[in-house]
Amino acid sequence: MNPSEAPKILVFDSGLGGLSVLAALREKLPGAEYFYLGDDALFPYGKLAPDVLIARVDEVIAKAMQGFAADCIVIACNTASTLVLPHLRARYSMPVVGTVPAIKPAAERTKSGLVSVLATPGTVSRDYTADLIRDFATGVDVTLVGAPRLAELAERALRGEALSDADISAEIAPAFVSAARAGEAVRTDVVVLGCTHYPLIQARIEALAPWPVEWIDPAPAIARRVAHLLGGREAPGQGEGRIALTAGRPASPALAQALIRFGLEDQVAF
Numbered sequence: 173m174n175p176s177e178a179p180k181i182l183v184f185d186s187g188l189g190g191l192s193v194l195a196a197l198r199e200k201l202p203g204a205e206y207f208y209l210g211d212d213a214l215f216p217y218g219k220l221a222p223d224v225l226i227a228r229v230d231e232v233i234a235k236a237m238q239g240f241a242a243d244c245i246v247i248a249c250n251t252a253s254t255l256v257l258p259h260l261r262a263r264y265s266m267p268v269v270g271t272v273p274a275i276k277p278a279a280e281r282t283k284s285g286l287v288s289v290l291a292t293p294g295t296v297s298r299d300y301t302a303d304l305i306r307d308f309a310t311g312v313d314v315t316l317v318g319a320p321r322l323a324e325l326a327e328r329a330l331r332g333e334a335l336s337d338a339d340i341s342a343e344i345a346p347a348f349v350s351a352a353r354a355g356e357a358v359r360t361d362v363v364v365l366g367c368t369h370y371p372l373i374q375a376r377i378e379a380l381a382p383w384p385v386e387w388i389d390p391a392p393a394i395a396r397r398v399a400h401l402l403g404g405r406e407a408p409g410q411g412e413g414r415i416a417l418t419a420g421r422p423a424s425p426a427l428a429q430a431l432i433r434f435g436l437e438d439q440v441a442f
Contacts, residue, residue: 178411179204179402182242184233187215188330188427189323189369190248191434193271196391197246198413198435200399206413207240208436209233213418216323217251218294229256230263232418235442237264244398247271248368250291254298267401273301273366274388276308281386284358286313288347291366293318301366313351315360319343319367326369329376332426340373341380348382362386410435416442 181204183194188210197206211217211232217225229252233245245260245268247253253270260268273295278287287309295301296316305314322343325335349360363385365371371389378387413435417423423431423439431439 179243180207180241181205181244181246181398182207182209182233182236182240183246183248184209184211184229184236184252185247185249185368186210186217186252187212187323187327187369189326189367189372190246191330191430192368192371192389193246193248193391193394194413194434194436196395197398198411200392200395201402201411203409203411205411206435207236207242208413208415208434209236209442210415210417212327212421215327215419216292216294217249218292222255225252226256226259230259232442233260236416242266244269244402246394246398248394250366250368251294251298254295254300267398269394269398269401271368271390271394273304274364274390274393275301275304275314277393278362278364278388279309279312279314281388282312282362284361285311285353286315286349286351286358286360287362287364288315288317288349288360289364289366290317290319290322290344290347290370291364292323293320295366313349313353315347315349317344317346323367323369326372329373330427330430331424335373335376337376337380340376344377344380345382348385359383360385362388364388365390412438414438414440416440418442 296318415436
């Protein structure tokens with residue numbers, strides 16, 4: 173890439189959750205050119221067999237790269253990242269940055285020794301997640317919560333649909349654990365947001381939490397990593413942004429306004 177040119181960043185997710193990562197990227201690299209690709213035709217990815225998921229991500233990323241020669245690919249989906257990163261990194265020469273549960277920082281920050289990972293069923297079941305706990309959370313009690321509907325609820329909220337407090341509370345309740353450690357009563361004090369959809373409704377989640385905790389959103393760390401890999405190259409001004417959603421459904425008025433807030437005025441067919 174010419175250092176004087178705006179870096180081109182492809183942000184991919186199974187749906188709209190990666191918008192939380194896009195927001196952090198835009199804050200860190202506002203002059204970059206962004207193409208957001210949401211594979212909502214197959215949302216949610218947790219229902220797909222691993223080989224089907226890998227083949228699907230490979231297919232849609234390859235198609236996107238034909239029209240958008242990215243300098244960096246960001247897989248803004250935990251479920252996909254736990255499976256497809258090795259394959260994509262072997263195929264493409266540019267950096268491929270994934271999104272995985274922030275278990276290491278959670279283990280470092282907890283004072284109670286009780287950490288929860290709030291994610292999709294697919295993410296919590298992956299060997300990759302178990303390996304992160306083994307490698308970085310020794311001595312910490314990690315509760316894995318596979319919330320079956322929380323990502324869907326976040327998608328609905330972004331499209332302007334009303335969500336009930338009861339539905340959200342039911343999804344997050346298992347992440348809040350009270351236990352005895354070393355004879356002392358303790359509670360969960362750190363919750364990892366292990367799906368990029370969840371920060372989109374974080375205010376609602378926090379308001380419904382049984383007690384205050386530290387929430388860890390991986391998006392800022394992802395943005396810092398991308399900036400580092402691009403060598404600090406940045407163009408002045410505000411870079412262009414476009415979005416393609418594979419299902420091809422017209423955006424609701426609420427979603428259209430939300431996309432504008434994320435700097436994605438240009439919706440293109442895919």
